[in-house]
Amino acid sequence: xxxxPSNTTIGRGILFALGGALGTxxxxxxxxxxGDISSHIHAKHAARAYETSASIEADHNCRNxxxxxxxxxxEQVARSAREQERxxxxxxADQRQAxxxxxxxxAAAFSLLFSLVTIAAIYFTxxxxxxxxxxxxxxxxxxxxxARQSLAHAQTVSHYQLRPYVFVDKISADRLSDRMFRxxxxxxxxxxxxxxxxxxxxxxxxxxxxxxxxxxxTRADLIELDTAAPNACRRAMVPLRFTEKxxxxxAYDQAWGVVRIKYRYTDDSGANTFDEVFDYHTxxxxxxxxxxTFYLLTRSRLRRSENVAKRQGEFMLHLKRRRRANRKKTExxxxxxxx
Numbered sequence: 001x002x003x004x005p006s007n008t009t010i011g012r013g014i015l016f017a018l019g020g021a022l023g024t025x026x027x028x029x030x031x032x033x034x035g036d037i038s039s040h041i042h043a044k045h046a047a048r049a050y051e052t053s054a055s056i057e058a059d060h061n062c063r064n065x066x067x068x069x070x071x072x073x074x075e076q077v078a079r080s081a082r083e084q085e086r087x088x089x090x091x092x093a094d095q096r097q098a099x100x101x102x103x104x105x106x107a108a109a110f111s112l113l114f115s116l117v118t119i120a121a122i123y124f125t126x127x128x129x130x131x132x133x134x135x136x137x138x139x140x141x142x143x144x145x146x147a148r149q150s151l152a153h154a155q156t157v158s159h160y161q162l163r164p165y166v167f168v169d170k171i172s173a174d175r176l177s178d179r180m181f182r183x184x185x186x187x188x189x190x191x192x193x194x195x196x197x198x199x200x201x202x203x204x205x206x207x208x209x210x211x212x213x214x215x216x217x218t219r220a221d222l223i224e225l226d227t228a229a230p231n232a233c234r235r236a237m238v239p240l241r242f243t244e245k246x247x248x249x250x251a252y253d254q255a256w257g258v259v260r261i262k263y264r265y266t267d268d269s270g271a272n273t274f275d276e277v278f279d280y281h282t283x284x285x286x287x288x289x290x291x292x293t294f295y296l297l298t299r300s301r302l303r304r305s306e307n308v309a310k311r312q313g314e315f316m317l318h319l320k321r322r323r324r325a326n327r328k329k330t331e332x333x334x335x336x337x338x339x
Contacts, residue, residue: 166191185202
């Protein structure tokens, strides 16, 4: 596993801090060593100077003395020189100690400042790395979420593309007698996979009101159509019979032939089941054409039938009023003739 840029920056900061600390310590030691050498050299020169000065002072002060007095005088001069030399040594030592303390304090202050700057740089680098890791984690989670959404979308699209789609392809009618027809419903698979276990219930009857449709037949009248391959058709046949009154019904009191289709099928795996329901209608005039036509029963068709029923009711009411008016006109004339 390689080093990341942030880890490299942190490592460089630590090495830089250690190098600065070692450099500061080495500088302090070097200054101390140079100071000790200079102090030693200065002490040698001072000792020689004090010896020469003491010898000259002894010759000058003790030259008139003899014997024990001269020896005592020379000893006093040497002791005074040594005491003066010792005081100068202590003063020089105090000065060097003060200089050393100042230098050590300055070096320690610079070292502390340098360490604080290095620690701050390491902290900010660490914080930047955490922020970068959070951004990378957020981007990773977002990418994973998008990938899951894309996968789910692809699976959904694949599911809808590969599932079977069975719809009513056409409805034909063969005339068996004057008012009886054999209706054939053609179910076609428009999908890309086979439709398994296809079964249908087809209900056909005649009614005067399209709003009051009869319920579907029971499963006892179920027609099993087995499997419909892609672009293949399966058919179901039912009879449609009109009475003489229904067949000759006028336009204002129209009799409708209704075909209700309810079917079910599964996909190729058998795990998903699909149910469909469609209603179609026709009229005797449509059935007498060369190619009988069945219309899908929609809301617009229902509204149209409502308008037809409304006009039919208005026509029947108008017809009753006319009959009542004609009856009233004919009644006085009959009374006059009888009188």
